[in-house]
Amino acid sequence: MEERIARELWRWAFADGLERAKIVGHGSDFLTMLEFYLGGLLCQSPAARKRGWWCDGVLAVEITRRRRHSFRLAGRAYLTATEVGPFEMELYFARRRATAPTRVVLRCGPSGGGERLRPPRDDEWTIAVEFTPEDG
Numbered sequence: 504m505e506e507r508i509a510r511e512l513w514r515w516a517f518a519d520g521l522e523r524a525k526i527v528g529h530g531s532d533f534l535t536m537l538e539f540y541l542g543g544l545l546c547q548s549p550a551a552r553k554r555g556w557w558c559d560g561v562l563a564v565e566i567t568r569r570r571r572h573s574f575r576l577a578g579r580a581y582l583t584a585t586e587v588g589p590f591e592m593e594l595y596f597a598r599r600r601a602t603a604p605t606r607v608v609l610r611c612g613p614s615g616g617g618e619r620l621r622p623p624r625d626d627e628w629t630i631a632v633e634f635t636p637e638d639g
Contacts, residue, residue: 505602508536508537508540509603511532511533511536512574513599514526515527527566538561541590541592544592544609544634545611545630547634548609548632554630556583556586557582561578562578562579562581564577565577572597573596575591576590576592576594578590589612591610592610593606595607608632610625611630612629613627
Protein backbone atom coordinates (compact mmCIF):
# COMPACT_ATOMS: atom_id res chain seq x y z
CA MET A 504 0.00 0.00 0.00
CA GLU A 505 2.85 2.35 0.86
CA GLU A 506 4.38 1.93 -2.59
CA ARG A 507 1.07 2.62 -4.32
CA ILE A 508 0.56 5.78 -2.26
CA ALA A 509 4.11 6.91 -3.05
CA ARG A 510 3.53 6.40 -6.78
CA GLU A 511 0.33 8.47 -6.61
CA LEU A 512 2.09 11.24 -4.69
CA TRP A 513 4.82 11.45 -7.33
CA ARG A 514 2.19 11.35 -10.07
CA TRP A 515 0.40 14.22 -8.29
CA ALA A 516 3.68 16.15 -8.01
CA PHE A 517 4.16 16.22 -11.78
CA ALA A 518 0.50 16.51 -12.83
CA ASP A 519 -1.45 19.57 -13.93
CA GLY A 520 -4.30 21.01 -11.87
CA LEU A 521 -7.08 18.93 -13.42
CA GLU A 522 -5.19 15.66 -12.98
CA ARG A 523 -4.31 16.62 -9.40
CA ALA A 524 -7.99 17.19 -8.66
CA LYS A 525 -8.83 13.72 -10.00
CA ILE A 526 -6.18 12.09 -7.81
CA VAL A 527 -7.57 13.55 -4.57
CA GLY A 528 -11.22 13.83 -5.64
CA HIS A 529 -14.15 12.21 -3.87
CA GLY A 530 -14.25 8.47 -4.50
CA SER A 531 -10.72 8.30 -5.91
CA ASP A 532 -8.55 5.23 -5.53
CA PHE A 533 -6.03 7.41 -3.71
CA LEU A 534 -8.50 8.18 -0.91
CA THR A 535 -9.25 4.48 -0.53
CA MET A 536 -5.54 3.63 -0.38
CA LEU A 537 -5.04 6.41 2.14
CA GLU A 538 -7.88 5.05 4.29
CA PHE A 539 -6.18 1.66 4.60
CA TYR A 540 -2.71 3.14 5.09
CA LEU A 541 -3.93 5.53 7.78
CA GLY A 542 -5.75 2.65 9.46
CA GLY A 543 -2.54 0.61 9.51
CA LEU A 544 -0.59 3.47 11.06
CA LEU A 545 -3.27 4.00 13.70
CA CYS A 546 -3.08 0.30 14.59
CA GLN A 547 0.63 0.77 15.32
CA SER A 548 -0.02 3.70 17.69
CA PRO A 549 -0.75 2.69 21.31
CA ALA A 550 -2.53 6.03 21.87
CA ALA A 551 -4.85 5.43 18.90
CA ARG A 552 -5.57 1.86 20.00
CA LYS A 553 -6.36 3.11 23.53
CA ARG A 554 -8.90 5.54 22.06
CA GLY A 555 -10.35 2.85 19.78
CA TRP A 556 -9.40 4.81 16.67
CA TRP A 557 -9.01 3.27 13.24
CA CYS A 558 -9.79 4.76 9.86
CA ASP A 559 -13.24 4.21 8.46
CA GLY A 560 -12.87 6.50 5.46
CA VAL A 561 -11.00 9.59 4.32
CA LEU A 562 -13.41 12.42 3.57
CA ALA A 563 -11.00 14.95 2.10
CA VAL A 564 -7.29 15.45 1.65
CA GLU A 565 -5.05 18.27 0.50
CA ILE A 566 -1.53 17.50 -0.66
CA THR A 567 1.36 19.92 -0.37
CA ARG A 568 4.82 19.22 -1.67
CA ARG A 569 6.98 20.51 1.16
CA ARG A 570 10.45 20.04 -0.21
CA ARG A 571 11.98 18.21 -3.11
CA HIS A 572 11.50 14.83 -1.38
CA SER A 573 8.57 15.26 1.01
CA PHE A 574 4.82 15.74 1.07
CA ARG A 575 2.26 16.83 3.64
CA LEU A 576 -1.24 15.40 3.46
CA ALA A 577 -3.88 17.20 5.51
CA GLY A 578 -7.42 15.96 5.67
CA ARG A 579 -10.40 14.72 7.58
CA ALA A 580 -11.23 11.11 8.24
CA TYR A 581 -13.57 8.93 10.21
CA LEU A 582 -11.48 7.90 13.23
CA THR A 583 -14.26 5.54 14.30
CA ALA A 584 -17.50 4.64 12.57
CA THR A 585 -19.02 7.97 13.68
CA GLU A 586 -16.22 10.33 14.85
CA VAL A 587 -14.66 12.63 12.27
CA GLY A 588 -11.34 14.30 13.00
CA PRO A 589 -8.49 16.02 11.22
CA PHE A 590 -5.27 14.25 10.34
CA GLU A 591 -1.96 15.34 8.97
CA MET A 592 0.66 13.04 7.52
CA GLU A 593 4.15 13.90 6.36
CA LEU A 594 6.00 11.46 4.12
CA TYR A 595 9.74 11.87 3.58
CA PHE A 596 11.61 10.12 0.76
CA ALA A 597 15.34 9.62 0.21
CA ARG A 598 15.10 10.67 -3.44
CA ARG A 599 12.62 11.73 -6.10
CA ARG A 600 10.21 9.03 -7.18
CA ALA A 601 11.27 6.71 -4.34
CA THR A 602 8.51 4.22 -3.53
CA ALA A 603 9.14 3.82 0.20
CA PRO A 604 9.26 6.70 2.67
CA THR A 605 12.20 6.93 5.04
CA ARG A 606 10.02 8.63 7.64
CA VAL A 607 6.30 9.13 8.20
CA VAL A 608 4.89 11.60 10.72
CA LEU A 609 1.23 11.19 11.67
CA ARG A 610 -0.90 13.60 13.65
CA CYS A 611 -4.60 13.00 14.39
CA GLY A 612 -7.40 14.57 16.34
CA PRO A 613 -8.87 16.14 18.19
CA SER A 614 -11.90 14.04 17.39
CA GLY A 615 -14.96 16.08 16.68
CA GLY A 616 -12.66 18.53 14.93
CA GLY A 617 -15.49 19.78 12.76
CA GLU A 618 -14.52 21.10 9.36
CA ARG A 619 -10.99 22.14 10.33
CA LEU A 620 -8.12 20.33 8.64
CA ARG A 621 -5.88 20.92 11.65
CA PRO A 622 -6.08 22.27 15.18
CA PRO A 623 -5.03 25.89 15.69
CA ARG A 624 -1.78 24.90 17.46
CA ASP A 625 0.58 21.95 16.93
CA ASP A 626 0.37 20.93 20.59
CA GLU A 627 -3.40 20.39 20.27
CA TRP A 628 -3.10 17.18 18.22
CA THR A 629 -4.44 14.22 20.17
CA ILE A 630 -1.91 11.85 18.59
CA ALA A 631 1.49 12.74 17.14
CA VAL A 632 3.75 9.83 16.22
CA GLU A 633 6.69 9.23 13.89
CA PHE A 634 7.40 6.00 12.03
CA THR A 635 10.65 4.91 10.36
CA PRO A 636 11.40 1.65 8.51
CA GLU A 637 12.98 0.25 11.70
CA ASP A 638 9.55 0.46 13.38
CA GLY A 639 8.43 -2.53 11.29
